[in-house]
């Protein structure tokens with residue numbers, strides 16, 4: 715697990731331990747509706763059965779419990795959901811085992827949408843977005859691997875090919891036109 719996730723999760727833990735009493739002012743009655751707006755299902759229909767936590771590969775390993783996150787969403791506890799949404803692997807196991815047909819994976823994605831709009835963006839997301847603009851993929855291509863490919867008589871990784879510049883330009887135009895660059899804070903990377 716990266717430092718960002720560790721910080722986010724330990725931050726959540728501290729908050730829960732130290733602030734056991736939840737003040738009414740922390741509850742957002744419109745939060746469930748907002749989650750639906752960004753593609754999540756109605757969290758208010760969750761039965762709190764815990765199946766999602768039981769099958770979640772992340773919940774089994776770290777202090778991230780899918781059922782609890784859905785409960786926080788029901789209560790409208792925005793801040794309690796801030797740090798956890800980024801560790802979901804979107805494997806959809808929770809969806810397969812949910813008797814209420816909620817899709818926690820898409821709730822987590824909706825939470826990420828909300829977080830980004832609130833400016834809560836972990837640095838690794840910005841790095842991935844920057845890589846997308848620079849290389850056309852979220853992971854920086856490995857020059858060493860490209861070297862080995864050449865030694866083996868294989869072509870360049872597409873990113874290193876001169877023809878790929880046109881594709882990168884198209885990616886930049888799309889990112890700029892959709893205002894994704896502004897949303898994620900990478901305007902300086904996008905040259906249009």
Ligand code: SF4
Nearest residue numbers: 760761763764766812
């Ligand atoms: S499996 Fe579905 S109904 Fe059960 S706690 Fe998880 S989201 Fe709620």
Ligand code: SF4
Nearest residue numbers: 770802803805806808
């Ligand atoms: S989609 Fe996310 S919350 Fe659901 S089981 Fe996979 S890792 Fe857990």
